[in-house]
Amino acid sequence: MSAPTSRPLPGTGRTAVVTGASSGIGAATATRLAAEGFDVVLGARRMDRLTELAAAIGARALPLDVTDASSVDAFVAQLPRVDVLVNNAGGAFDAKPVADADLDSWARTFEVNVLGTVRLTKALLPALIASGAGDVLFVGSTAGLVSYEGGASYTAAKHGVHTLAETVRLELFDQPVRVIEIAPGMVRTEEFALNRTGDQEKADAVYRGVRAPLVAEDVADCIAWALTRPHHVNVDLLVVRPRAQAAQHKVHREG
Numbered sequence: 001m002s003a004p005t006s007r008p009l010p011g012t013g014r015t016a017v018v019t020g021a022s023s024g025i026g027a028a029t030a031t032r033l034a035a036e037g038f039d040v041v042l043g044a045r046r047m048d049r050l051t052e053l054a055a056a057i058g059a060r061a062l063p064l065d066v067t068d069a070s071s072v073d074a075f076v077a078q079l080p081r082v083d084v085l086v087n088n089a090g091g092a093f094d095a096k097p098v099a100d101a102d103l104d105s106w107a108r109t110f111e112v113n114v115l116g117t118v119r120l121t122k123a124l125l126p127a128l129i130a131s132g133a134g135d136v137l138f139v140g141s142t143a144g145l146v147s148y149e150g151g152a153s154y155t156a157a158k159h160g161v162h163t164l165a166e167t168v169r170l171e172l173f174d175q176p177v178r179v180i181e182i183a184p185g186m187v188r189t190e191e192f193a194l195n196r197t198g199d200q201e202k203a204d205a206v207y208r209g210v211r212a213p214l215v216a217e218d219v220a221d222c223i224a225w226a227l228t229r230p231h232h233v234n235v236d237l238l239v240v241r242p243r244a245q246a247a248q249h250k251v252h253r254e255g
């Protein structure tokens, strides 16, 4: 057996699927991975955004609704080879305390973040194993590691994603597949806080006074770094926050 090397693993010759690639972290990740030489397949529901991005970066766009089993089947059927799965599709849809829990919102949050991620992972694991050097990467969140008031539908779902990543890593211990979790803190993307609050002013308030929240490209950079390490190096969990966010509740706001 040859000794492990510390040389980066180039993207060339590897196919990477990115879910939720029509905006934010997913779009930035797809763009970065294409620049690293990966053959990138973008999946999301909004095909107008997806086809425009795919054309710009030289990738392939396929419709995907991770909450719909038949959509996942049709997506997977069009992939002859997959080396990397970036499970990014997700989001938060309310900020209610448990006493006012909206069960429909909880179900929606779990459908996309947890069940959708399980669907894609289950469907693509055979291809990832067959690749001989596969990667399944979960975009988790610091909300999957700590709890905060008013966030339970999302924190519970992202804790689920964290556990899912840990479990899959144990289950695949003898397979040629790395299991990586990237857990970002505050990232200023166009739609995340808007989807959560339903109101642009409230969405803007999330980032108010924070000098430099992370941007999608910062997270894409971490994802690309983890995926391009030599394949014996498994970045189990990478927590990344803006400097102004020392902990979930400890955010420096100016002005």
Ligand SMILES: NC(=O)c1ccc[n+]([C@@H]2O[C@H](COP(=O)([O-])OP(=O)(O)OC[C@H]3O[C@@H](n4cnc5c(N)ncnc54)[C@H](OP(=O)(O)O)[C@@H]3O)[C@@H](O)[C@H]2O)c1
Binding pocket: 019, 020, 021, 022, 023, 024, 025, 026, 043, 044, 045, 046, 047, 064, 065, 066, 067, 088, 089, 090, 091, 092, 112, 116, 139, 140, 141, 142, 183, 184, 185, 186, 187, 188, 189, 190, 191, 192, 193, 195, 216
């Ligand atoms: N922004 C943050 O502060 C932050 C922090 C930590 C972790 N995260 C996580 O990072 C990921 C991306 O967040 P973001 O900030 O980039 O949010 P975003 O801009 O709202 O992007 C979410 C993406 O998920 C896709 N999506 C939603 N429902 C889907 C479905 N049913 N099937 C397929 N795709 C679906 C959306 O595309 P379509 O609507 O076109 O389907 C969109 O491309 C999420 O998992 C989020 O929980 C975000």
